[in-house]
Amino acid sequence: MDAVGIIGYGHMGRMLMNGFLSSGALSTDEVVVASRSRTSLDACAAAWPGIGIAETNAELARRCRLVVLAVRPREVREVLREIVPAMDGDEHIVSLAAGISLRDLEEAFPGSVTRVVPTVTSAVGQGTTLVCHGRQIGMNDALRVEGLFSSVGNVMLVEEEELAAATLLSSCGPGLLAAVIEELADATARASGLPKDRAVMLTTEMVAATAAYLRETGAAPA
Numbered sequence: 001m002d003a004v005g006i007i008g009y010g011h012m013g014r015m016l017m018n019g020f021l022s023s024g025a026l027s028t029d030e031v032v033v034a035s036r037s038r039t040s041l042d043a044c045a046a047a048w049p050g051i052g053i054a055e056t057n058a059e060l061a062r063r064c065r066l067v068v069l070a071v072r073p074r075e076v077r078e079v080l081r082e083i084v085p086a087m088d089g090d091e092h093i094v095s096l097a098a099g100i101s102l103r104d105l106e107e108a109f110p111g112s113v114t115r116v117v118p119t120v121t122s123a124v125g126q127g128t129t130l131v132c133h134g135r136q137i138g139m140n141d142a143l144r145v146e147g148l149f150s151s152v153g154n155v156m157l158v159e160e161e162e163l164a165a166a167t168l169l170s171s172c173g174p175g176l177l178a179a180v181i182e183e184l185a186d187a188t189a190r191a192s193g194l195p196k197d198r199a200v201m202l203t204t205e206m207v208a209a210t211a212a213y214l215r216e217t218g219a220a221p222a
């Protein structure tokens, strides 16, 4: 009954499962997964022998106390309509969906809800997962979800009004910085004749080293 459910075995669902299980934050017998397609469920069962598989979202809701919605924003309302009637009310719903507010979630489920924004760099246990709890959250639920996501990087608590701006930095930022790395390496390779793969490696290392230097010395970027 105290299992963690993940609805949606797509990019984020896969990445979080991998992080939670590889870090030892959860074991396979503590996780139940539901997804729309049989192909995704079969891939999940093959990747993680012993994992719980639910045939429907409602079945997952009956088996889990913490339910992570890792579906696209346009799917969230339909999924909530399926799971909420199967719940007792003391569960905790965690949504990753951009643009689905705490109010939207609380209108569908008047219990513990949390919005969470992981980032692509969570796949390597780096970067910051943003966490924003709803009004009904209890201390134990808050700590449990914060602890779980700290297994895939840092966790920062934010107010909902801050979430969009913070998401731009923590979740969109890696894409922006990767584009800068690509441009810098490409321009250097074109101008100098340095092989592109070596230019990319040097640029990537330089960016990682600069971030480590700023973090460790506390020096201002300017």
Ligand SMILES: NC(=O)c1ccc[n+]([C@@H]2O[C@H](COP(=O)([O-])OP(=O)(O)OC[C@H]3O[C@@H](n4cnc5c(N)ncnc54)[C@H](OP(=O)(O)O)[C@@H]3O)[C@@H](O)[C@H]2O)c1
Residues within 6 Å of the ligand: 007, 008, 009, 010, 011, 012, 013, 034, 035, 036, 037, 038, 040, 041, 057, 069, 070, 071, 072, 073, 075, 078, 079, 096, 097, 098, 117, 118, 119, 120, 171
């Ligand atoms: N990608 C990112 O970098 C990122 C970062 C932060 C937050 N997010 C948020 O994370 C969420 C998931 O994004 P994603 O990139 O992982 O999307 P995705 O790869 O499209 O995965 C979504 C998964 O949801 C499943 N699904 C769709 N409808 C469903 C339903 N009715 N019931 C059960 N499962 C259903 C699909 O399952 P099948 O494969 O079985 O069809 C699909 O695998 C989004 O809300 C997004 O805003 C994403």
